[in-house]
Amino acid sequence: MNTASTKRMEKSKELYQKANQFTPGGVHTSIRNVEPHLIFSGAEGAYIYDADGNRYLDFQAAFGPFVLGHKHPYVTNKVKEALDRTDLYGVGTADLEIELAEKICKHVPSSESVLFCNSGSEATYHAIRLSRAVTGRKKLIKFQGCYHGWHDYVARNMLSTPDMIGKRDPGSAGMMDEAIDHTLICTFNDLEDVANTFKTNQGEIAALIVEPIPHNIGCVMPQDGFLQGLRDLCDQHGALLIFDEVITGFRHHIGGFQAVCGVTPDLTTMGKAMANGFPIAAIAGKSQYMDRFNTKPGGDVWFAGTYNGHAVGTAASIATLELMEQEPVHDHIFRLGEKMRDGLREIHQRLGIQAFVAGFGSVWTTYFLDKEPLHYTDLMDNNADVYIAYRRKLLDRGIFKMPMNLKRNHISYSHTDEDIEFTLEQSEIVLKELKEEGKLN
Ligand SMILES: Cc1ncc(COP(=O)(O)O)c(C=O)c1O
Structure with a gap:
């Protein structure tokens, strides 16, 4: 070498x-x-x-x-097989989509139903918009150092410089002030800080989004009781708990880190290890919330994407999960x-x-x-x-x-x-x- x-x-x-x-x-x-x-x-x-x-x-x-x-040959072969048959229908439902949705609902505790998109950022965007629709509230809690994608709702207080920790630290020029200011920043592993933030924003917080293990800053482990504490605070204050499992999902367990820690969120976002490198992501959660998406007649929360459920990503994800089931x-x-x-x-x-x-x-x-x-x-x-x-x-x-x-x-x-x-x-x-x-x- x-x-x-x-x-x-x-x-x-x-x-x-x-x-x-x-x-x-x-x-x-x-x-x-x-x-x-x-x-x-x-x-x-x-x-x-x-x-x-x-x-x-x-x-x-x-x-x-x-x-x-x-x-990985098991994945690439499944993708090749799928591509021999089709690429994208873009209408109705593809058989591969049903197979993958069933697998995710079988394994991921919070997943009563699931929708596919193409990136983790899309998934977190949809989860936040859905939370706002469900609760009729605007504000969001995220943690300093966590990353949930590039869009305006979450792109603040990521790898902040020491002087900007916890302060107003947008990650990009061109972000909407309203989006920045409606995302509140808390300290990971500090339940008191989260409780105080809920109290001072009583009745205004739609959701709390968290990487159950903040891998975007390496590996900071949640301390005993922290994730359960977040679950309890969200329940107490009528906010939705979103686990962003874009990294932890499928990598730490086929059911996500929620299957390891025993805390079930309302909504889960997934991507990355889901398809071993092929582009697909997902938002999953309780049917009472997921049914608000307008993929279901009567739903009032917009959900769309030309490439959603593409054969490449769905076949790769089915293969990845199958291998996890078998080996x-x-x-x-x-x-x-x-x-x-x-x-x-x-x-x-x-x-x-x-x-x-x-x-x-x-x-x-x-x-x-x-x-x-x-x-x-x-x-x-x-x-x-x-x-x-x-x-x-x-x-x-x-x-x-x-x-x-x-x-x-x-x-x-x-x-x-x-x-x-x-x-x-x-x-x-x-x-x-x-x-x-x-x-x-
Ligand atoms: C925890 C987490 N959520 C969301 C995202 C955004 O995913 P994507 O880059 O697929 O948009 C990432 C990307 O690194 C991530 O680590």
């Missing part, structure tokens, strides 16, 4: 320049714009390949979808996740490095912190320079974790014990280097 000193990047550099001629910044999602600017040209199983032929063990997993690994997907990824976390903790202890290895199931990250973080503010003590340098050095050694602060890593069904052992070996080398360079003590 090429190492830092031998890795070729000429082709990537050349193509990146060309990409910039035709696309602002050369990337099609802002968060993909990181150094080095690699151009990718292939993927298989646990690996991705750049234009210069360098191979990387992929833990970025495109921010989460690849729960089975790239180009020990979660046993495998959870075991490897534990092996990674244990291995890293052992290395840190041996080298005397102060770090907190966080994670759940197949997801992990190393925070350079001296304690478990409970919310976004705690993460401001993370040594971001070391975090980024560590990931950058691993990338030079063929391990792909996005070199950005507070990013999680994902293990897939295609990763092997050897992949974890290789990653641990390389991590130890890199951590020793960082120590020698005086960046870590």
